[in-house]
Amino acid sequence: MSHRTLVIGDIHGAYKALLQVLDRADVAANDKLVFLGDYVDGWSQSPEVIDHLMGLSKTNECVFIRGNHDDLFHKWLQEGEHNEQWLFHGGQATLNAYDKMDQELIDVHEGFLASLNNYHLDEENRLFVHAGFTNLHGVDYEYFPKMLYWDRTLWEMALALNPMLAEDDSLYPKRLQHYSEIYIGHTPTTRIEVTKPVNKANVWNMDTGAAYKSPLTIMDVDTKEFWQSDNVNELYPHEKGRN
Template sequence: MNRTLVIGDIHGGMRALRQILERANVTKNDMLIFLGDYVDGWSQSPEVLDFLMHLSTQQECIFMRGNHDDLLREWLGGKDNELWFQHGGEATIKAYATLSEETKKHHVTFLESLHNYYLDAKNRLFVHAGFTSLHGVRSEHFPRLLFWERTLWETALALDPNMKTDNPSYPKRFGLYDEIFIGHTPVTRIGETIPTQRANIWNMDTGAAFLGPLSILDVDSKEFWQSDPLPSLYPEEKGRN
């Protein structure tokens, strides 16, 4: 059976990534869609990027661009960012200290190849953060918002769950796509630790950067699998707690 599986924010948690791929019994017949933020937080950001690059040679993978991935790309290009250092970048800088320039160049090439969004044949949108344009992602005037903005999810949280889609007040952005899969804003902020749906939006960031697990979800059946909470997989580290 060919499945389409979507994976939430990894944040350097290579051990968690291996766990969910095993628990979901992922095979080479499965299509994998990664929502971004592969780096920052736990200590194995370089290993995650190496693994993803290799995985893409074995099966179909689509990689979104996360804000942390873009910050790493900028840093590898010589741009310092103190705020990034304080929000997960410190662990990444330490992890890159012993890597060769050739490896860093390979990582830059991968980071530059990431997609801002992916829209499949069933009108399902996959994007790291969200979008603001009422005409959809293709009309987003500021592409960086696709991996930085939070209003899409905040609007979904504030929406009356009983509101019908034909209500004039129903957010126009939501109606552009059959389903929208995002990461970026941990659902742990609303007390959840599993993939969470609001309206037609599925948030896959289950807090792997902090105290939560990493998650993978079958986009058709909505069955999902999770790793152990990341602190238990990295007891020697503090992560971004």
């Protein structure tokens, strides 16, 4: 099997879904895996997700992007910092899961969260970032790095863009002109009632709603072939996932 670059959307503690997509995509040791973030918060197996990701990094070239939920959990581990909104939107499930873990494992996972990348730019000028960016000159010029894992305006802009507008038109968004393709998560495609990867302009949204009642997705960035898990709520029938 030839080398592939595979991109994986938001997992949100859905370890069973992660195993399914890796199996259904027949992931091999020579495949590069790019994870777009939000490994925690939602379903009950965030520790298992992070353990498995760290294991994959021993057999595959892996890129782990920082998601906003990963950052929130990391802050809690470091400083006990939290807020009710985070707990309501999946954080409580993560805290419940880690309450059963020993401190040595928690410390290892804290190191993993500290090592996450804010973005990844590959040799094909493809950008991988959790949420988006706001600076017209690109990610390297972002004034507020947190926007890389909190922004929603990039996706909203891509959704609203007139598909007939040419890239060399003076009105074409400057943010979209820096990269051949942009892969994001963060804003579920279920908001537009779709449970598959969505492409608008040169932006691919890979968050297919695994935090809720939809599948997790993995995609070959060259061929655009993708594989999905079962609807995650069916894998965790006694849990509610994210609100």
